[in-house]
Amino acid sequence: GDSVTQMEGPVTLSEEAFLTINxxxxxxxxxxxxWYVQYPGEGLQLLLKATKADDKGxxxxxxxxxxxxxxxxxxxxxxxxxxxxxxYFCALSDRxxxxxxxxxxxxxxxx
Amino acid sequence: GAVVSQHPxxxxxxxxxxxxxxxxxxxxxxxxxxxxxxxxxxxxMLMATSNEGSKATYEQGVEKDKFLINHASLTLSxxxxxxxxxxxxxxxxxxxxxxxxxQYFGPGTRLTVL
Numbered sequence: 001g002d003s004v005t006q007m008e009g010p011v012t013l014s015e016e017a018f019l020t021i022n023x024x025x026x027x028x029x030x031x032x033x034x035w036y037v038q039y040p041g042e043g044l045q046l047l048l049k050a051t052k053a054d055d056k057g058x059x060x061x062x063x064x065x066x067x068x069x070x071x072x073x074x075x076x077x078x079x080x081x082x083x084x085x086x087x088y089f090c091a092l093s094d095r096x097x098x099x100x101x102x103x104x105x106x107x108x109x110x111x
Numbered sequence: 112g113a114v115v116s117q118h119p120x121x122x123x124x125x126x127x128x129x130x131x132x133x134x135x136x137x138x139x140x141x142x143x144x145x146x147x148x149x150x151x152x153x154x155x156m157l158m159a160t161s162n163e164g165s166k167a168t169y170e171q172g173v174e175k176d177k178f179l180i181n182h183a184s185l186t187l188s189x190x191x192x193x194x195x196x197x198x199x200x201x202x203x204x205x206x207x208x209x210x211x212x213x214q215y216f217g218p219g220t221r222l223t224v225l
Contacts, residue, residue: 004154036216038216041218042218043115043204043206043215043216043219044155044204044206045216089155097208097212098145098157098160099145099155099157099214100157101154101155102154103152103153103154104154
């Protein structure tokens, strides 16, 4: 079946550091790929998505590129802020739009 | 933006009792809602897909008689954990499908069964 593997946390970075959270997937067919973010006390929110190979999703300074050849969708941000502290989930959806999630990566940014 | 609420946010119950969790889409209508379960340090696992006015579709391995789902209106779906046992303790999260088929998630309900 489909699966998503993402970098285990927690990840702690200083403000303005470069962020990469790795995500790879296994799926039949051509899934859509997502990054969700969960801020403390809130529900998961869609951060960005990509629906086909070589697409780049971007939002709030975060980017991720759908790499079919490496089955990856790594999340990057050039300069993180304290407000980016949250749990980040990589996910894919199949044709039936069912989401399969990674385990989540807790990110803490220190001033 | 689209907001989904869950109630209660946490609940503690005795073994053998039943617990109902509500999921509401506050500012949009959702014909489809999803229920997930999350164990510590693990992924969200889809339990079932709930469609308004029809029976829920359960994922393989999920006991439909234990996890009763009702989606009686376009803004409310409920999950009832019947005869709860300690192994049912978990974090339950719902989502509602909104515009452009985006799923909007609730904040989750932590269930502890003693």
